[in-house]
Amino acid sequence: MAVGKLTGAACVHRFIYIVDRISATVGKAFAWCIVLMTFVIGYEVFVRYVLNDPTSFAYDISYIMFGTLFMMAGAYTLSRDGHVRADVFYRLWRPRTQAWLELVLYILFFFPGVTALVVAGFDYASASWSYQEVSSASPANIPIFQLKAVIPAAGGLLLLQGLAQVCRCILCIREGEWPPHLEDVEEIETRMLREQERAEQSYTMPGGKRDGGR
Secondary structure, eight states: OHHHHHHHHHHHHHHHHHHHHHHHHHHHHHTTHHHHHHHHHHHHHHHHHTSSOOOSSHHHHHHHHHHHHHHHTHHHHHHTTOSOOOOTTGGGSOHHHHHHHHHHHIIIIIHHHHHHHHHHHHHHHHHHHHTTOBOSSSTTOOBOHHHHHHHHHHHHHHHHHHHHHHHHHHHHHHHSSOOOOOOOOOOHHHHHHHHHHHHHHHHBOGGGOBOTTO
């Protein structure tokens, strides 16, 4: 019986890891949009103010790249627990209490909302592809039907990552602690704070006594 439970937990951990890797790969791949957007905007600034010859495509390319980056990074951010949360009380609760709250919120709000995004986004993208929609914001007539396809794709990735997050909640409820996230880049302040907390924990022995480095 114990072996069966261990195997089931291991499968859930494996599923979370695979989904996290998918979200990370997609997020990091689309992060290159910011490089292209920076190049296009820099080029536009140069030709507009130095050569007095502005382009007709810079605006379209910039919002297409930013919109694509914003949408496709959603699952990646969710996998890193990076979305904004009002955690005034949340951070003070035990992991099991946090997990129960998140599980309820995922079921009541997250999955219905993201499912609606996928369904509506698919219809929206299908209509756009059917007549090969182009941008009406500039004379360049840049094709934007590809951008509309990003909406259901991003929603699908969010649904997949949401399933992984639900599995995290279930594991936390069972085990009493959150499964670890994949290591990634982080702000220097965050890393320094974490290292300081680890140092304080290692310096303080159980019962409030000091180790003294021995």
